[in-house]
Amino acid sequence: MLFNSFEFLLFFITVAFTYFILKDKWRWALLLGASYFFYGSWNISYLILILLSTVTTFYSGILIEKIPSQKKNITFSSLAINLGILFFFKYYNFFATTVNSLNEDTLPFFDSLLPVVGISFYTFQALSYTMDVYNGKIKSQKHIGKYALFVSFFPQLVAGPIEKASNLLPQFSENKIFNYDRVRSGLLLIVWGIFKKVVIADRIGIFVSEVYNAPSESYGVINIIATILFSFQLYLDFSSYSEIAIGSARIFGYKLSINFIRPYLSVSFKDFWRRWHITLNAWFFEYLYLPLGGNKKKGITTIRNIIIIFLVSGLWHGASWNFVIWGGINSIYLVVIDRFLQSKKKKKKKLFGKIFFGTLIMLLWSASLVFFRANTFEDALTIYSNMNFSGIENLYDFGLNELTFKITIRLLILVYVIELFQELGFTENKIFNAPIIIRWLIYLILSLSTLYFGAYGLDSSDSSFIYFQF
Amino acid sequence: MKRITIKFFIISSIIIAVVLKIESTNAFNPISGTDLYTHARWNSIYDLTEKDTIDVLIMGNSRSYNGINPKQLSCATSSLSFIIGAPGTTFKDTYFSFKEILKRTKPKLLVIETYCINNFSYTNSSGTLQSILKSFSAKINFKSKLESTPFLFEVNDWPYAWLTSIRNHNYIFDEKQNLQENIEKTPQIEESIKKGSDNKYVGKYQLYLGKYNGNSGLKKKVIERYKKEGPLTDGAKRFVSDTHKEYLKKLNTLCLENNVELMFLTIPVYSGSIKNHDVFRNYFGKIIKPLNRNWLDLQNNYDFLPSHFDNVYKAAHHTTADGSFACTKKLVDFIDNKYQDLIPSRKSEKSWLEKFYNTEEYFPYHSAINNDKKVIKLIENKNVDGIIVKECAYTSITQKYGIIWGKTILNDSLNINLKNYNLGLIAKVKMDGEVKNIQIIIPYSDIYSNGKKIVFLTRTKPLEIQQLYRASFIENKKKNSEESI
Numbered sequence: 001m002l003f004n005s006f007e008f009l010l011f012f013i014t015v016a017f018t019y020f021i022l023k024d025k026w027r028w029a030l031l032l033g034a035s036y037f038f039y040g041s042w043n044i045s046y047l048i049l050i051l052l053s054t055v056t057t058f059y060s061g062i063l064i065e066k067i068p069s070q071k072k073n074i075t076f077s078s079l080a081i082n083l084g085i086l087f088f089f090k091y092y093n094f095f096a097t098t099v100n101s102l103n104e105d106t107l108p109f110f111d112s113l114l115p116v117v118g119i120s121f122y123t124f125q126a127l128s129y130t131m132d133v134y135n136g137k138i139k140s141q142k143h144i145g146k147y148a149l150f151v152s153f154f155p156q157l158v159a160g161p162i163e164k165a166s167n168l169l170p171q172f173s174e175n176k177i178f179n180y181d182r183v184r185s186g187l188l189l190i191v192w193g194i195f196k197k198v199v200i201a202d203r204i205g206i207f208v209s210e211v212y213n214a215p216s217e218s219y220g221v222i223n224i225i226a227t228i229l230f231s232f233q234l235y236l237d238f239s240s241y242s243e244i245a246i247g248s249a250r251i252f253g254y255k256l257s258i259n260f261i262r263p264y265l266s267v268s269f270k271d272f273w274r275r276w277h278i279t280l281n282a283w284f285f286e287y288l289y290l291p292l293g294g295n296k297k298k299g300i301t302t303i304r305n306i307i308i309i310f311l312v313s314g315l316w317h318g319a320s321w322n323f324v325i326w327g328g329i330n331s332i333y334l335v336v337i338d339r340f341l342q343s344k345k346k347k348k349k350k351l352f353g354k355i356f357f358g359t360l361i362m363l364l365w366s367a368s369l370v371f372f373r374a375n376t377f378e379d380a381l382t383i384y385s386n387m388n389f390s391g392i393e394n395l396y397d398f399g400l401n402e403l404t405f406k407i408t409i410r411l412l413i414l415v416y417v418i419e420l421f422q423e424l425g426f427t428e429n430k431i432f433n434a435p436i437i438i439r440w441l442i443y444l445i446l447s448l449s450t451l452y453f454g455a456y457g458l459d460s461s462d463s464s465f466i467y468f469q470f
Numbered sequence: 471m472k473r474i475t476i477k478f479f480i481i482s483s484i485i486i487a488v489v490l491k492i493e494s495t496n497a498f499n500p501i502s503g504t505d506l507y508t509h510a511r512w513n514s515i516y517d518l519t520e521k522d523t524i525d526v527l528i529m530g531n532s533r534s535y536n537g538i539n540p541k542q543l544s545c546a547t548s549s550l551s552f553i554i555g556a557p558g559t560t561f562k563d564t565y566f567s568f569k570e571i572l573k574r575t576k577p578k579l580l581v582i583e584t585y586c587i588n589n590f591s592y593t594n595s596s597g598t599l600q601s602i603l604k605s606f607s608a609k610i611n612f613k614s615k616l617e618s619t620p621f622l623f624e625v626n627d628w629p630y631a632w633l634t635s636i637r638n639h640n641y642i643f644d645e646k647q648n649l650q651e652n653i654e655k656t657p658q659i660e661e662s663i664k665k666g667s668d669n670k671y672v673g674k675y676q677l678y679l680g681k682y683n684g685n686s687g688l689k690k691k692v693i694e695r696y697k698k699e700g701p702l703t704d705g706a707k708r709f710v711s712d713t714h715k716e717y718l719k720k721l722n723t724l725c726l727e728n729n730v731e732l733m734f735l736t737i738p739v740y741s742g743s744i745k746n747h748d749v750f751r752n753y754f755g756k757i758i759k760p761l762n763r764n765w766l767d768l769q770n771n772y773d774f775l776p777s778h779f780d781n782v783y784k785a786a787h788h789t790t791a792d793g794s795f796a797c798t799k800k801l802v803d804f805i806d807n808k809y810q811d812l813i814p815s816r817k818s819e820k821s822w823l824e825k826f827y828n829t830e831e832y833f834p835y836h837s838a839i840n841n842d843k844k845v846i847k848l849i850e851n852k853n854v855d856g857i858i859v860k861e862c863a864y865t866s867i868t869q870k871y872g873i874i875w876g877k878t879i880l881n882d883s884l885n886i887n888l889k890n891y892n893l894g895l896i897a898k899v900k901m902d903g904e905v906k907n908i909q910i911i912i913p914y915s916d917i918y919s920n921g922k923k924i925v926f927l928t929r930t931k932p933l934e935i936q937q938l939y940r941a942s943f944i945e946n947k948k949k950n951s952e953e954s955i
Contacts, residue, residue: 007625020471178471187478404643440481447485452492452639458599458630 001041003244004198004456011038012248019252024175028146031252035154042117049085049116054144054151056081057126061133061140061147075134079127086123089116094319118158120316124283126151129165131287138166146172155248159241159467161259161279168254176253185428188443189247193240195446198454200411201236203404204229206455210398212373215382220391222398223383230373231366232412235263237466238277262419265358268341269334272361280316284309307331322371322380329368337364354423407453489633497653498635508556511535512608515554519574522821525549525813526805527571528735529564530583531601532557536788537583537737539798542917545831546802548817549578556608558601561587561714565721566618570611576728578812579805584736584754584765585786587718589711592627599627606631687777687790688740695783696742702785703743705750710757722761731812734758734765737797739787740779741772766804768797795917803920830867833875834918834925838863846935848895849876854941862893862912862941866932874912876926886943889914893926894944900934911944 001008015034019027040047060078064071087095096107129150132138141147150169156162211218211226218226242259249256257279266272273281289309295302307328314327341357374380396402418426431439492498518524526549528534534555543551554567564586571577592599602622609615615632623631630637641649710718725732747769758765768774778793789797805813816822817836826832827839838845849862859878866872876893893912898905910930918925 005626006629010625180471180474183474401643403646407643443481444484444488447481448488451485451489451636452642454639457640458603458637 001038004194020178028149028172032149035152038154046116050152053082053126054148057130058144058147060130064133065140071134075130078130082123082127086119091319121160121162122151125162132165141169155245156256161242161257162283171254183251186247186250189243191446193243195450196236197240198450198456201233202455203408204233206399208233215379219386220388222391223387227370228366231369262423264362265354265423266361267357269338284313303335306334322377326368326371492635497649498638498641499652508604509608511554515552523575524552524577526551526579527577528553528581530555531559531586533585533737534583537794537797539794541831542798545826545835547805547813548815549813556605558597559605560590562717563602563605565717570609570614577730579731581733581735584734587710587714589709686781688779689781692781692783701743701745705746708750732763736767736769738769738774764808799917830873848938849941855943864935871929872932873929876912878924888924890946891943892946894942896940897935898937901931
């Protein structure tokens with residue numbers, strides 16, 4: 001069930017209305033049932049995996065507190081089971097292919113092993129709970145239902161934000177009173193997210209797919225434009241998902257973590273990674289980077305730790321060497337490019353500096369995304385090797401005619417300008433404080449634009465969110 | 471909560487009102503020919519059933535309306551036949567279409583063309599959703615459409631089913647010119663499928679009784695290709711989904727409840743394009759056996775000619791106009807044989823005669839009405855070369871053409887095969903403003919001749935026959951090179 005679907009609209013309206021009619025003590029049960037229904041709508045067998053993850057991490061939390069002498073073993077078992085499931089369903093075939101390429105037919109390959117939507121996200125979320133209990137940062141949850149809801153909460157189940165138990169779990173025990181402003185704010189966030197996804201991101205995706213799915217047929221500046229546009233597609237697609245997730249949770253009264261803070265206005269790569277997929281980076285920082293030593297030992301150890309984090313992060317995104325290479329490139333950016341950017345501190349604080357350095361970061365980031373988007377390693381090399389500044393006359397031959405291309409660029413600029421204003425302190429409260437006619441005009445324009453200008457329909461290719469594949 | 475619910479309701483209502491307003495402009499109506507034909511067929515049946523009942527209803531996908539000539543069928547059986555189908559539609563959709571039609575008329579006989587009884591659903595077959603949408607959007611009964619929506623479409627496709635502007639919203643960017651044309655043309659198209667002054671449908675989409683055909687038969691090059699590259703359809707790989715099996719039972723029950731006789735019909739494809747049809751025949755036969763219904767399988771006992779099929783190398787090719795005549799003839803014979811007393815004869819009913827009298831298909835089966843001055847009788851019960859010609863006459867069908875026909879009764883004592891003969895007339899005629907003596911050759915008609923009677927028929931320019939000098943049977947020396955392949 002995609003967020004940008006009629007089915008989800010009916011589902012959400014039903015759940016939301018029922019939620020506010022129900023007594024507070026049963027709301028967790030409604031949300032849990034709704035979450036399992038939401039997840040099961042993809043494939044009913046997914047529920048077995050999420051239940052397994054839920055049960056193992058729930059009981060590991062309890063046992064860690066009950067048998068402190070065995071907490072290391074218990075934690076290790078929980079990690080082994082959950083990472084094992086993740087490895088098998090997401091990485092086994094990749095691993096087998098790699099081993100078999102070195103030594104033929106060593107390992108069997110399972111054709112029928114289908115990717116499990118959201119497994120990377122909820123596994124990390126559940127494991128963060130285990131590790132926080134192990135480290136004494138939180139008490140174990142005794143209510144299995146509410147814990148199950150923490151693991152499977154539908155707004156953030158399939159593509160984050162990855163929540164820490166200390167943030168989300170306690171909220172399920174709070175009494176949630178209907179709040180008009182919160183619900184209104186949540187609705188606006190959802191509508192904005194769907195608009196960005198359906199009208200802009202998916203339309204950019206048409207152009208990008210035309211180029212990247214047939215790399216030998218595109219060349220020149222088209223490849224450059226497609227790559228830069230992909231960076232915007234990825235950002236808009238993923239950030240819109242996060243906004244819909246946050247907005248949906250907000251309607252119910254739950255606060256989810258922010259996942260993006262205008263990353264294309266970053267002034268360094270360090271800044272970028274504090275603004276991009278914040279919750280995943282926080283997870284890696286806390287549960288991998290710091291245990292490795294973090295930056296306590298300066299120099300080569302820190303560099304090693306950074307490289308490890310980015311390679312693992314790349315692998316988290318997908319079972320392919322392309323993602324590992326993508327991660328590696330970004331680790332080099334962080335280690336090498338940022339040294340240069342460190343010296344430009346004063347200039348970065350001004351608006352022009354933010355735009356300039358933000359653009360520079362975005363371009364370098366885009367260059368790394370060739371590996372992220374290309375279907376194969378060879379395709380990525382083809383895209384790079386065909387890049388030059390010729391061929392602009394073919395711009396409208398890749399799925400978008402002149403009109404749609406120009407409109408898309410203008411909408412991108414609009415989003416960028418809005419983000420600039422947000423960077424300068426403009427918040428959604430300015431909208432809510434505007435006259436009613438302005439507010440309603442904004443709601444209507446966003447909704448009707450999505451309906452009539454959205455890149456969806458019977459002839460459209462898959463419009464699922466990009467991060468669902470991770 | 472009340473406040474936001476009210477505001478949410480108001481904003482939603484404004485959005486819905488805007489969407490409905492856009493819908494009402496018809497700007498996003500589908501622009502392809504097949505959509506328009508499907509709409510025209512449904513408009514036709516709605517209009518027809520306002521005042522009349524349909525006796526033989528034929529349903530299915532495009533094979534149904536390409537494979538059968540409803541005017542010929544109507545005249546041959548002295549009934550009112552109609553073909554309602556949508557290209558590529560599924561049997562499930564056919565079931566709901568029949569349910570809607572039942573609200574307006576109860577046919578005596580329902581004929582289902584079997585190609586729509588397959589394993590296609592729109593999750594496994596691209597284009598099937600579009601086909602079902604075409605059929606769905608052509609219907610007007612709101613309640614029927616509402617009832618069928620959850621069965622025909624997945625939830626995410628409900629907006630596409632009900633809102634043309636949402637389904638085709640990409641016209642704004644990709645088909646601006648067509649948007650404009652839709653706005654301009656829709657009244658014209660709606661006009662063209664309304665009744666004209668002669669109470670029949672006029673205009674570009676002459677889908678009177680829901681028929682449409684192509685004309686070019688199989689040529690040597692394509693036949694060679696079939697021989698070289700082999701058949702495209704494998705009967706052993708044709709299956710019926712569990713859903714369609716379930717709907718077969720439902721349709722059977724619906725027919726029983728409404729006292730409608732049900733039969734199945736398979737319109738053939740060119741024999742070179744299919745293999746293992748016997749496997750499918752066994753398979754499908756087992757499925758329909760419990761229903762205890764007849765099945766006319768024209769792929770079996772195949773005696774069709776290349777000219778009966780479209781000149782394409784394609785699995786789902788159709789019959790030509792000639793092919794549809796040939797199929798219809800077999801269907802007529804089948805109905806005569808199996809459902810003798812089922813279909814009432816309406817040949818003396820005024821409403822029936824208003825539709826079919828003075829059409830080309832009428833005269834081969836029926837006699838002219840007494841005192842019809844438009845019908846010029848040339849021969850009546852006369853011995854011509856030792857053969858009694860019951861009737862030979864001329865009438866104009868339209869301003870552009872007329873027909874001459876001759877009928878004789880099959881007689882075992884005849885020692886010639888009239889199939890190899892033409893009926894020849896030498897007459898004084900006025901044609902193109904000129905009076906002259908001409909010879910008119912009337913060929914033997916495969917379409918209208920059957921086991922009981924022999925018909926000769928030809929089209930002519932508009933004529934005024936002033937005097938018939940002579941009639942004779944002339945041997946057809948030009949041998950028919952087409953063989954049944």
